[in-house]
């Protein structure tokens with residue numbers, strides 16, 4: 001489902017943020033992507049949904065070489081990828097419901113369908129009573145859950161989550177991770193970036209370790 | 220697909236409603252640009268209308284000796300007519316000339332009633348049917364007995380016409396410049412509004428919106444702002460016309476057949492189209508920058 005061949009990413013003349021990374025994630029896999037802060041986790045994820053281009057190497061997502069994707073093809077790739085951003089990327093002047101519905105809106109779904117599915121997802125992340133709230137009036141953990149609901153709302157084939165539990169307490173962390181496992185059980189390929197070692201111990205899955213932009217272990 | 224169109228319209232209206240200040244700024248900019256452009260166009264049109272009406276006057280005017288009786292004067296006209304078969308020759312008696320002047324003066328015509336004696340001479344108007352050498356024609360006509368003086372206005376009419384053409388060139392050029400400047404200013408004003416919403420654009424793109432989808436509400440907003448600007452500019456031009464036209468009319472009265480330019484329905488439609496176009500292009504330019512990333 002996801003393949004990287006000798007991918008290098010560098011900004012200007014700094015040492016590369018990703019250094020000759022080659023890896024492969026099968027369809028339906030659940031993978032932890034871990035490593036210290038600055039290791040290149042976010043950078044790697046951004047390459048997968050075409051937010052950045054690799055300096056060299058090939059990135060293949062869902063069987064398509066994303067470097068060769070035309071500008072018009074990018075939106076359609078992204079509709080198959082749900083992303084939970086490390087900084088949430090919620091629209092401050094839209095309610096939680098509108099933020100979640102946004103992902104369906106751009107695909108041209110009907111208003112009724114948007115409403116129903118967004119409601120359902122918000123209820124799943126425990127925010128049924130916050131659908132009308134604006135992000136700025138919500139706690140960090142609540143905003144994070146809105147971001148997760150948005151990533152899940154159109155049942156994407158690929159789910160990329162960047163520190164999805166960074167702002168959550170232990171019990172919420174478990175319930176949110178359960179949502180990601182559920183999506184995985186329904187067939188989604190899931191990659192979760194985290195530097196929370198406790199999580200990796202608690203939920204033993206394939207773990208790709210990055211360090212200074214290199215894959216140091218993959219098991 | 221109609222629900223998507225309707226959603227985009229709703230989104231555009233909502234955006235205008237939520238951030239009225241930047242859109243008002245854009246409307247004001249468009250209004251000013253269209254108003255200036257319109258005023259310029261009308262000035263040029265008016266000036267040209269005046270010049271053209273002067274250009275329509277007969278080519279050579281022969282003023283006849285005042286000592287001649289009307290009978291004799293008509294005889295002079297006949298002699299000119301037979302001497303110049305290639306020209307249209309019209310006899311204008313002093314009474315006819317006075318009537319003409321009265322019409323041209325319009326409201327001021329009444330002042331002529333105070334004259335005890337008609338001061339105007341009889342004239343013969345000679346206009347060549349094709350292109351002819353006016354100077355030579357005038358010279359020949361002046362040799363005819365009974366002709367006191369000739370005036371071949373075409374010489375300076377030609378100069379006026381050249382001036383008119385220059386004026387048109389100047390008008391077109393400066394309109395194009397004003398248009399371009401307006402477009403840039405409008406695009407920059409709209410860019411301010413778009414800048415405030417760059418996060419929204421980024422997020423829309425990240426969740427899979429096409430460029431067209433992102434752009435559509437902005438284009439709609441731009442077109443709406445343009446139409447509002449056009450309406451305000453038309454109102455402004457109409458007001459100025461109300462104020463100035465009565466005064467300008469006096470000047471136009473001297474030019475036979477010329478009409479001071481009025482703001483017609485077509486002009487309003489043109490303004491609206493120009494406004495919408497400027498708004499659309501401005502928005503397109505403004506958004507393009509933020510779509511690239």
Ligand SMILES: Nc1ncnc2c1ncn2[C@@H]1O[C@H](COP(=O)(O)OP(=O)(O)OP(=O)(O)O)[C@@H](O)[C@H]1O
Pocket residue numbers: 011017035036037038039040041042043044086195
């Ligand atoms: N746009 C950019 N321009 C220059 N350098 C960048 C840019 N984006 C990221 N970097 C650099 O790339 C490196 C890796 O960043 P990245 O965000 O991928 O790390 P990370 O593993 O996600 O860290 P964290 O766990 O703190 O989120 C950092 O050193 C950062 O300074």
Ligand SMILES: [Mg+2]
Pocket residue numbers: 041042043086162
């Ligand atoms: Mg990161």
